[in-house]
Amino acid sequence: MADPMDLDLSPEELALKQAMGGGDKKKTEKTARQRLMEEIMDVGGKAFNPDSRGDSQARAQAVRDFEALIERTKTLSLLASLNILIRPGNTPDWLRLKLREYLTVIPLREEGVRASLEFAFAVHPSSTVKLSEAAVPQKRGANITHEALVLASNLLSSPPSTVTPDEWYSGIAPQLFALLDGGEGPELKKVVAYVIGFGILGRKVSGAPGTAGWKYLAEPLLHHIKPPPGGLPKTDTGDDDEVIDLSKDKVLVKQKDLVTALQRLHALIVSHPNPGLCKRLLSPLLLPLWALTTWPNSEKPLSEKITEPASELLKIFLKLSPSAPVLLALVHNLGYVGGFDKKKPEWVYKQTEQGEIQIVDTNRPLQKAGEQYIGLSLPEIDQKIPKLLELVDSAFSEADVSSVFLDLFGRWLKSARGQKKSGIQIIKEEEEEKDPIAQFTEVKLLLAMMEKFPEKLAGQPKHILELVSQVLLEANKEDKEEAGEDEVIRVALSLLNMVITVPGFQKKRVDPDVLRVIESSLEALSKTGDNDNAKTASNLTLLLRYRDEIDALEGESSSSTTTGPTDRQIEDRKTYSLAISYITQPDSPPPVRSEGLNLISNLITSHSPILDIPGILVLLSTLLCEPNSSEEDYIHLRCIKLYTQLASNNHPRAVLTDLIDRYLDPRESALATVDARLRFGEALLQVIDRLGQTFTGDLSKMTCEALISLASRRGHRPKTMARQAREAKVREQKHKEAEDAWDGSVPDMADPISAEEQARLDILEAIVEGWSSGTSKTGEEDVRIRASALSILANCIETNLAGVGAVLAMASVDLCINVVQVERQLEKGILRRAAVRLIMSFIKALDEAKQEGRVLGIAFGSETQEQVRTILGYVEGTDEDGLVREYCRDVLESLENWKMGSLVDEVSLRQARDGGFGGGGLTKLAGLVVDPERSVSLGGGVSAGSSGGVEMLGGRPRIEEIE
Secondary structure (H helix, E strand, O other), X not given: OOOHHHOOOOHHHHHHHHHOOOOOOOOOOOXXXXXXXXXXXXXXXXXXXXXXXXXXXXXXXXXXXXXXXXXXXXXXXXXXXXXXXOOEOOEOHHHHHHXXXXXXXXXXXXOHHHHHHHHHHHHXXXXXXXXXXXXXXXXXXOOOOHHXXXXXXXXXXXXXXXXXXXXXXXXXXXXXXXXXXXXXXXXXXXXXXXXXXXXXXXXHHXXXXXXXXXXXXXXXXXXXXXXXXXXXXXXXXXXXXXXXOOOOOEEEEOHHHHHXXXXXXHHHXXXXXXXXXXXXXXXXXXXXXXXXXXXXXOOOOHHHHHHHHXXXXXXXXXXXXXXXXXXXXXXXXXOOOOXXXXXXXXXXXXXXXXXXXXXXXXXXXXXXXXXXXXXXXXXXXXXXXXXXXXXXXXXXXXXXXXXHHHHHHHHHHHHHOOOOOOOOOOOOOOOOOXXXXXXXXXXXXXXXXXXXXXXXXXXXXXXXXXXXXXXXXXXXXXXXXXXXXXXXXXXXXXXXXXXXXXXXXXXXXXXXXXXXXXXXXXXXXXXXXXXHHHHHHHHHHHHHHHHHHHHHHHHXXXXXXXXXXXXXXXXXXXXXXXXXXXXXXXXXXXHHHHHHHHHHHHHHHOOOOOOOHHHHHHHHHHHHOOOOOHHHHHHHHHHHHHHHHHHXXXXXXXXXXXXXXXXXXXXXXXXXXXXXXHHHHHHHHHHHHHHHXXXXXXXXXXXXXXXXXXXXXXXXXXXXXXXXXXXXXXXXXXXXXXXXXXXXXXXXXXXXXXXXXXXXXXXXXXXXXXXXXOOOOOOEOOHHHHHHHHHHHHHHHHHOHHHHOHHHHHHHHHHHHHHHHHXXXXXXXXXXXXXXXXXXXXHHHHHHHHHHOOOXXXXXXXXXXXXXXXXXXXXXXXXXXXXXXXXXXXXXXXXXXXXXXXXXXXXXXXXXXXXXXXXXXXXXXXXXXXXXXXXXXXXXXXXXXXXXXXXXXXXXXXEOOOO
C-alpha cells in the first residue's frame, strides 16, 4: 500500500516531494487524518467487501459500525478524508463507489453546507496558497475566487443520484438560509446568495416554479410576504398547538417572519447581478412591497425592519421593469393592503397595538369599495401620491410616464363625460362600476403628474397632441353645456399649453393633420363666448401662430438643412442617460448596474448614433478595474461582451487602442492591478476572436507589436518597483513591532503541518512571489502579464495568421524560443508553457493554411524547423515543469507530422506532374515513390525527379536521399 503521507498529494506534488528528499518512509508518526482514513478503509472493507464470507448479521453489524463512524466524525475532517480516499488507486473500486455515495450527501448533515463550502475553497488551487489559511476562510480571510465559487455552487446545486430533489433541497435550504442571514460573516452571505441565485434558482431544472429548488428556496421567502391562496401550511405558521381565539383575526405571518423574509430576499437580490431572477422573484410582490413601502406612521424600528427593505426592493424592480402596466397596477391599487380579490381578500396587512405589522386572515364582510380602499382617507392619498411620483421619477423613462399619463387621462375623460358613447373610444368599457375613491385618486395623480413632470410629458408630444385634437374636435361637434365637458376642455387646453410652451417645441415636427384639427378647433372655441376656455383658446391660437412665425424666421436665417433630432435619437439619448445613471450611481445595486449595461448593449446592437464611444470605453475600463467579487465578476463579463459588441459594430480601432493601452499600462496607474490588467487582456482576446478574418492590416500590426513588447523581458516599471519597496518597508516595520511585542519571534498560530507539506508550501509561495517583480527584482514586468500576452499573441496567430504577417509571426516564434532557452527559473514555468503553446498555434495555423491552399509567404523551411526541433527537444528533456515538457512533446510530434505530410504532398505533386499512375496499389509512402507496374512499363532509364526517392532502372531499385 502507498505511503499514507502521499495520499493527498497530486502526481506533480509527489514528484516534487521526492525530488526534495521528502519521501522518507521511515517516519512512523501518523496524523489524525491518516488514522481516520485507515479506520474508514478498515471498517468499510468489513462492511462492503463483496468477497467477504461473513454471515449476514455480521455484515449488517459492520454496516452499522461504518455508519456510526461516519456519523461521529467531524464534517470537515470527513470531507477531507473521503475526498482523498475516492481518488483512483487509493481504495478498491467497490469501496470507492460507496465512499463517494457518503461524500455526496455530506451537505445534508448538520453544518454540512458550510463545511462543504469551506472545503471547496480550501482545495481549489485558485483560492489560496497556504493551506492553513484555506482551512478557515472566514476567520483568516481566504481569497474566494470566482472559479472556486463556481465549484462550490455546482457542489450544492446538483442533488446526488442517491437522494430525490425534494430530500436534497429540503435538507440544505435551512442551512443556506441561516448563512444568508449573515451570522457567519458577509463573505459567506455573498457566497450563499450566489449559490441560491445562480446555482439553484438560476437553473431551469431547479429554479422554475414547480421544481423542488423553487419550492424550498423561493416560496418560503415569497409566501411570508404574500401568502398563497389557501394560506400557509401549519408547519410554516408554527401554531399547531396554539389556542385560537375566534374573536380575533387569525395571524398568518408574524412580524419576525415577515422581517426575516424581507431581509433574506434583499440579501439574495443585492448580493449579485441577476436581473432575470430579480424580476421572477419580485414581480409577484409588486403590490405587497408597495403596501409596506407606503405604510403610514412607520417610524423606527419599523421603518428599518420593514419599510426601508421593501422600498429598496420595489425600486430595484421598477428600474428593471419600467413599464406602463407596472405603474398602472400601482395607480389602480394605491391603497392596497393585501389579498387576492378586491371584493373579498383572504388576508391583509394589519398593525397591532404594539406597532408590529402582521399578515392576518380575515373573513369579515367588506364594503362595496373593496378591501384595498377601506380606510383610505384623503390625507392618506395625499401621502401616497408623492411617494409614487418619487418612484416614477427615479425609475421610469419619459415614454413610460407619458403612456401612463395618457391612460389616466383617457379614464378620467370617459368618467367626466358621463360614460357617454362617442366617436372616439379612448379606452375599453369597464363592466363593473368604478370606485369613486379610485376615480378621485386617479384625478389627483393626473394633476400631480402635470405639475411635477411637464417636461417629461412634453418630451413625448405626439400622442398627447393627438389626444388633445380628438378632445377639441369632439367638443366642437355640437353645443355642449355640461359642466363636465367644460372641465374636459379646460384640461385639454392645459395639456396643449404645456406642450407648445416647453423649450425645444417645434411646430413643423407636428403631424399636419393633427395640427390642422387643433388650430381649427381652437379658432372655433375662441368664438364661443366670453368664458375662460374661449380666452385660453384665443391665447393658444396666437401662441401657435407666433411659434410658426419664429420657425419661419429661423428657417430663413439658418441653413435649410438644419433639422432637430429625430424621435429615435431623442429616445436613445434618454435611454443612454438612464443607463449611465444606473451604472454610475453609488447606491445602485448589482442588478440595476447590470440592467444599465444591458441598455447600453441594446443601443450598440441597434447602431444608435447617439453613443459616446470614448465615454463608454472610459466607463467600461473603470468597471473592469474594480476589485474581484462574486457580483463584480458578472459585471466584468458583461463589460467584456460590450467590448466585443463595439468592436464588431464599426469601432474596432477605438476598442483595440483603448484595450492595448489599458493592458500595457505604460503610465503604471494605481488602479491597474495585475488582476485588472488580466481582465483587459481577456477582453482583448475576445475582441480578436470576434474580429476574425478582419483582424488584419494596421489593427493586427498595432496589436501584435504591443503584445510582443509586453511579453519580452524589456519591460521596466519603476513606479511599481517603488510602490513595492514602500509596501515591503511597511511590512518589515510591522513585523519588527510584532517581534518587539512578543519579545522575540512571533509564534505561528496556524495548524501544525508536516515538514514535507511545509516544504511544498514554501516552494509554492516562492513561485507566487516570483510572479510579481518583487522587492529584489529591478522592476521587471509581472510574469503573469507576460504569459497572458503570449497567450493572446498565440490567439492572434490562430485567428488570422495571414493578417499577422510573416515578420510579426516569426518574431513571435523567435521570442518564444528565447523564452524557453533563457528563462528557466521555477517561477517562470507559466511563461514557458505559454511560449511553447504559441509555437504550437503557429504550426497549427500553417497546417490549416496548407490544407486550404492559401499561400502565406512565411519562410518556415527545413533548417528553421530543425532548429526549433533541437531546442524543444532539449527543453523536453531538461525542464523542471511537467506541463512544459508535455507541451514540447506535442509540438515535436506536430512538427514531425507536418513534415511527413509535406513530403507526401510533394510526392503527390510530382506524380501529378509526371502524368499520374493508373490502377490501385501502393503508390505513396513517406519519402518514397513506389510503383512496380510503372517501372516495368517504363523499362528503366526514367528519372523520378531531382528531389530523390526510388527509381526502377532496368528492374533494379536505386535509392536516393531526399530532404
